[in-house]
Amino acid sequence: MANDKVTLAHGAGGKVSQELMEQVILPAYGNPVLNTLHDGALVEMKGEVAFTTDSYVVQPLFFAGGNIGKLAVCGTVNDLSMTGAIPRYLSVGMIIEEGFPIKDLQTIVSTMKKMADEAGVVIATGDTKVVEKGKADGIFINTAGIGDKIPGTHISPENVKPGMKVILSGYIGDHAAAIMAGRHNINLPASVQTDCAPLNKMTKAMLEAVPDIAVMRDPTRGGVAAVLNEIAEASKCGILIDEDEIPIHAEVQGVCDMLGFDPLYLANEGKCVAFVPAESADKVLKAMRTSPYGQEARVIGEVTAEAPGTVGLRTGIGGIRVVDMPLGNIVPRIC
Amino acid sequence: MANDKVTLAHGAGGKVSQELMEQVILPAYGNPVLNTLHDGALVEMKGEVAFTTDSYVVQPLFFAGGNIGKLAVCGTVNDLSMTGAIPRYLSVGMIIEEGFPIKDLQTIVSTMKKMADEAGVVIATGDTKVVEKGKADGIFINTAGIGDKIPGTHISPENVKPGMKVILSGYIGDHAAAIMAGRHNINLPASVQTDCAPLNKMTKAMLEAVPDIAVMRDPTRGGVAAVLNEIAEASKCGILIDEDEIPIHAEVQGVCDMLGFDPLYLANEGKCVAFVPAESADKVLKAMRTSPYGQEARVIGEVTAEAPGTVGLRTGIGGIRVVDMPLGNIVPRIC
Numbered sequence: 042m043a044n045d046k047v048t049l050a051h052g053a054g055g056k057v058s059q060e061l062m063e064q065v066i067l068p069a070y071g072n073p074v075l076n077t078l079h080d081g082a083l084v085e086m087k088g089e090v091a092f093t094t095d096s097y098v099v100q101p102l103f104f105a106g107g108n109i110g111k112l113a114v115c116g117t118v119n120d121l122s123m124t125g126a127i128p129r130y131l132s133v134g135m136i137i138e139e140g141f142p143i144k145d146l147q148t149i150v151s152t153m154k155k156m157a158d159e160a161g162v163v164i165a166t167g168d169t170k171v172v173e174k175g176k177a178d179g180i181f182i183n184t185a186g187i188g189d190k191i192p193g194t195h196i197s198p199e200n201v202k203p204g205m206k207v208i209l210s211g212y213i214g215d216h217a218a219a220i221m222a223g224r225h226n227i228n229l230p231a232s233v234q235t236d237c238a239p240l241n242k243m244t245k246a247m248l249e250a251v252p253d254i255a256v257m258r259d260p261t262r263g264g265v266a267a268v269l270n271e272i273a274e275a276s277k278c279g280i281l282i283d284e285d286e287i288p289i290h291a292e293v294q295g296v297c298d299m300l301g302f303d304p305l306y307l308a309n310e311g312k313c314v315a316f317v318p319a320e321s322a323d324k325v326l327k328a329m330r331t332s333p334y335g336q337e338a339r340v341i342g343e344v345t346a347e348a349p350g351t352v353g354l355r356t357g358i359g360g361i362r363v364v365d366m367p368l369g370n371i372v373p374r375i376c
Numbered sequence: 377m378a379n380d381k382v383t384l385a386h387g388a389g390g391k392v393s394q395e396l397m398e399q400v401i402l403p404a405y406g407n408p409v410l411n412t413l414h415d416g417a418l419v420e421m422k423g424e425v426a427f428t429t430d431s432y433v434v435q436p437l438f439f440a441g442g443n444i445g446k447l448a449v450c451g452t453v454n455d456l457s458m459t460g461a462i463p464r465y466l467s468v469g470m471i472i473e474e475g476f477p478i479k480d481l482q483t484i485v486s487t488m489k490k491m492a493d494e495a496g497v498v499i500a501t502g503d504t505k506v507v508e509k510g511k512a513d514g515i516f517i518n519t520a521g522i523g524d525k526i527p528g529t530h531i532s533p534e535n536v537k538p539g540m541k542v543i544l545s546g547y548i549g550d551h552a553a554a555i556m557a558g559r560h561n562i563n564l565p566a567s568v569q570t571d572c573a574p575l576n577k578m579t580k581a582m583l584e585a586v587p588d589i590a591v592m593r594d595p596t597r598g599g600v601a602a603v604l605n606e607i608a609e610a611s612k613c614g615i616l617i618d619e620d621e622i623p624i625h626a627e628v629q630g631v632c633d634m635l636g637f638d639p640l641y642l643a644n645e646g647k648c649v650a651f652v653p654a655e656s657a658d659k660v661l662k663a664m665r666t667s668p669y670g671q672e673a674r675v676i677g678e679v680t681a682e683a684p685g686t687v688g689l690r691t692g693i694g695g696i697r698v699v700d701m702p703l704g705n706i707v708p709r710i711c
Contacts, residue, residue: 050704054597054643057704080455080593081428083525086421093416094467094520095503120415132429134518136471168430168518172709178511183469185429185520190418258415262389308389369385369392374507 047141052171061169065143069150070157070164074130082165084130087189091126093117094185100374102145102179104223106234109182110149112310112376114156115239117184119259122244123313125196126188128160133167133184138177149180160239162186191245193252198275198316200255203346206322207282210243210313210329211337212236213265217307218293220375221300233292238311243332247315250328255316259309261376263367266305268314269352270366281353281361282342305354306367308375316344382476387506396504400478404485405492405499409465417500419465422524426461428452429520435709437480437514439558441569444517445484447645447711449491450574452519454594457579458648460531461523463495468502468519473512484515495574497521526580528587533610533651535590538681541657542617545578545648545664546672547571548600552642553628555710556635568627573646578667582650585663590651594644596711598702601640603649604687605701616688616696617677640689641702643710651679 050057067075074082097113114131121128133153137146157164215236222229244257258268265287273280289304297304311334317325322340329335342355352364385392402410409417432448449466456463468488472481492499550571557564579592593603600622608615624639632639646669652660657675664670677690687699 048704049708053702053704053708054602055702055704058597059701081426081459081461081521081523083459083461084425084427085423086425087423088420090419090421090425090522091416092419092465092467092522093501094469094518096469096471096505096518098471098505098507124416124418126416126418130427132427132520134429134431134469134520136431136433136516136518166428170431170433170709172433172513175510176513177516178507181471181512181516183429183431183518183520185467185469185518186416187425187427187522188416262393267389366394367388367390369383369388369390373384373388374505 089190093120096183105219110153113182117186121188122241125194128188130165201276205344207342214293214304214307236311246328251321279345279348424525428455431518440554445488448517452521456523457576460529463523465500536611540679542677549639549642571646581663586656614680614683
């Protein structure tokens with residue numbers, strides 16, 4: 042590029058915008074759908090379609106194990122996956138602050154392409170806007186996604202019934218710990234990285250093994266605590282989980298102790314919570330373990346008829362404490 | 377709301393986020409698809425699907441005849457329309473600066489609902505993030521949209537052939553003039569307002585009347601000049617338009633003269649440029665005039681075999697000047 046920083050002209054829709062497309066965006070994403078550069082993409086879908094969106098405002102933009110582009114692809118892939126769909130196409134809307142380094146933009150879009158390839162989704166359409174210095178915070182990325190709903194599945198918290206098992210796909214809090222460490226310059230072992238990953242192949246295996254999974258959710262903002270509370274409320278059931286079954290890396294627990302956070306409330310970007318009929322739990326776990334992202338999957342609790350609408354945690358010493366819905370004063374800009 | 381400003385907690389995914397959803401967003405958008413509040417929406421589509429996205433960063437957020445929410449719905453509705461599709465569902469991703477007045481947010485989302493209703497589209501899924509004061513500029517809105525491609529149509533600049541007519545749906549530059557007047561506190565007559573409007577019903581009527589319309593585009597960023605240049609380049613044809621046929625309100629021309637802009641380069645948010653076989657031009661015009669947004673539709677030029685890849689303007693005094701692709705130093709943050 043003539044200029045090594047993003048300028049307002051890159052977002053104005055003229056020749057300079059075209060250059061950004063042709064020299065940065067297309068070489069990274071390049072595919073037949075996007076290359077036509079129409080106002081929109083035309084894609085073939087088959088009946089029931091899942092549709093979702095998320096904006097990403099994470100700070101810092103680069104952190105242990107990932108960057109905002111990785112989040113932007115995986116987050117939307119995972120939202121589609123959790124509705125019981127096979128993610129197919131993504132849109133990418135970028136809002137860039139004037140002066141943002143082109144090199145960083147290149148890193149971000151090439152990460153997006155890499156994650157899209159891993160997930161098997163195509164970046165089909167996009168848009169880039171530039172705002173003046175001081176009017177954004179580096180880069181914000183919105184992705185929307187569409188996917189083919191897997192026939193015969195019906196994901197809804199209303200399906201949750203007493204006796205069902207609660208499954209968690211692995212260690213929690215890694216993403217939030219990586220972000221907080223990056224933000225506060227806390228030195229963590231290299232092993233503490235974002236868990237950000239595309240879960241669509243794992244959830245597809247789960248639903249193929251057990252089509253009557255009641256509900257799946259990815260515990261992002263608000264963490265496992267928010268997801269469980271939302272499901273308890275919607276299903277009018279109680280949920281009781283076992284503290285000892287919830288996997289937390291010692292270093293993540295350390296960051297939490299240092300900063301005063303409860304890992305149950307921390308965002309994850311590559312985890313899945315699933316509610317399944319008790320008799321199918323082993324089958325679901327087996328399916329999850331076919332994925333690199335489900336190796337540590339386990340049952341962490343069950344659904345109860347008692348205490349409808351509330352989430353309880355059976356502690357290591359035998360008591361039960363209520364896990365409330367987070368209020369809102371958790372870690373901001375975690376995704 | 378307990379608080380009359382948006383806070384970081386409103387974007388954190390906890391109880392306070394839920395309140396924003398339940399007290400501001402759902403009452404405005406409320407519909408069965410959105411109300412389920414899953415990670416994504418499930419919608420029924422039929423085969424070929426158009427998919428598009430745009431982020432809106434316009435300043436000022438409120439301007440003569442509209443606000444950022446009106447743009448965000450109409451812009452994406454129009455992008456879908458220009459691909460030859462019937463817009464069906466929208467996603468809405470909002471990035472809000474801490475301290476943004478809830479009252480303004482309510483105005484914006486209720487405008488979005490109103491425009492969605494006019495266009496006949498459903499806001500199916502969404503996401504809200506909040507960033508710290510000084511890290512955004514009030515509010516940024518991304519919309520993505522999906523629509524059903526109208527069977528039998530094939531919109532592509534490669535279809536453009538010498539002899540075809542160029543149709544423009546009405547007066548140009550109104551949107552940019554309204555924004556510039558708002559930004560520079562220029563007092564304009566109340567008649568100068570954004571032209572922002574959903575064009576989907578007009579384009580549907582056009583395609584029903586003449587399915588072999590070669591290409592349609594909405595001349596937003598970069599204006600009519602950018603659209604014509606893109607089509608000239610892609611089709612390897614020349615395009616010759618008549619200055620006298622291009623409708624510009626006197627007040628808009630006045631703003632352009634004052635600020636040194638050429639209306640051909642100014643963004644429109646409710647206009648359509650269509651390339652049609654010469655023998656079908658009257659039929660297309662008749663269809664356009666069934667819409668309130670096509671009353672001033674007219675032929676503004678034709679496609680030529682000469683001067684491939686370039687756009688010429690036949691001036692009032694009989695000369696021809698080349699209309700270049702805009703470089704990039706046009707009005708920033710116009711949409």
